[in-house]
Amino acid sequence: MMNGQGRVSPGSAAPTEERGCSWLNIWVFLICALAIKAAIGTLCLWLVVPFCHSSDQPSALQQQFSEWECDSAVPQGTDRGWMCCPKGWRRFQGSCYFLSTDMMSWDESARNCTGMGSQLVVITSKAEQEFLSEQIRQSKEPKRDNSYIGLFAEQEGQWQWVDKTPYNMTAAFWPKGEPSEGYDENCVIIYRDTELPNNWNSVRCLNYHRICEAAAVTV
Structure with missing residues (x-):
């Protein structure tokens, strides 16, 4: 609830604009994390292919x-x-x-x-x-x-x-x-x-x- 001076009362919801910004940051973080994971997977495939399957015992x-x-x-x-x-x-x-x-x-x-x-x-x-x-x-x-x-x-x-x-x-x-x-x-x-x-x-x-x-x- 807004008080007479335009401030947010304690316990009130934050404005919609601020919530949208938070969700945007989360999506950016997830996209970056997926991109890094994909890059590591590609590096693993081409440089050290035989060792990517960590569950296997190396010959x-x-x-x-x-x-x-x-x-x-x-x-x-x-x-x-x-x-x-x-x-x-x-x-x-x-x-x-x-x-x-x-x-x-x-x-x-x-x-x-x-x-x-x-x-x-x-x-x-x-x-x-x-x-x-x-x-x-x-x-x-x-x-x-x-x-x-x-x-x-x-x-x-x-x-x-x-x-x-x-x-x-x-x-x-x-x-x-x-x-x-x-x-x-x-x-x-x-x-x-x-x-x-x-x-x-x-x-x-x-x-x-x-x-x-x-x-x-x-x-």
Whole structure:
């Protein structure tokens, strides 16, 4: 109620203009908060995609790399829309591959892959075999050629994969005359210049390039 001098009596409602101003301030605050949240979400998506889902335990691969490359290749019907590999790695289907430019022995290569949260590649299909062979052949890096895979023999002729995947001779990619016998050749490379897809060669476990593999991160 207004008194005779135009002041508001205690307990009376504030003028309409003042209430409108208060609501305007609230809306401005909410819009700003939403804009900031959206900006943070976008930053999370593009800079550190694999770590945005805090409910997931980071994989060994995630713990080793901070730069990632992602694309929207996750199958429809899943609740995630991106598949990611460390920057510089190659993706094929659900795996990420690192093709080295330096050379190491087989044991050193296996340890190097493990140290990056991956393993020497285990090839389980013709499509994967052809993809990796083409990646080696098409590489612009002249030093990248014959590369170790994760197949080895502790004793001659007893081939096994590093992750204990059963070795199947009928699903292997040996050319005629391979694997060699009697030459202490207990490690396997993809040989760059052999006709596809049968381009595995057994070799002595000396220094070669390597291919590491890890599961792609989906977010």
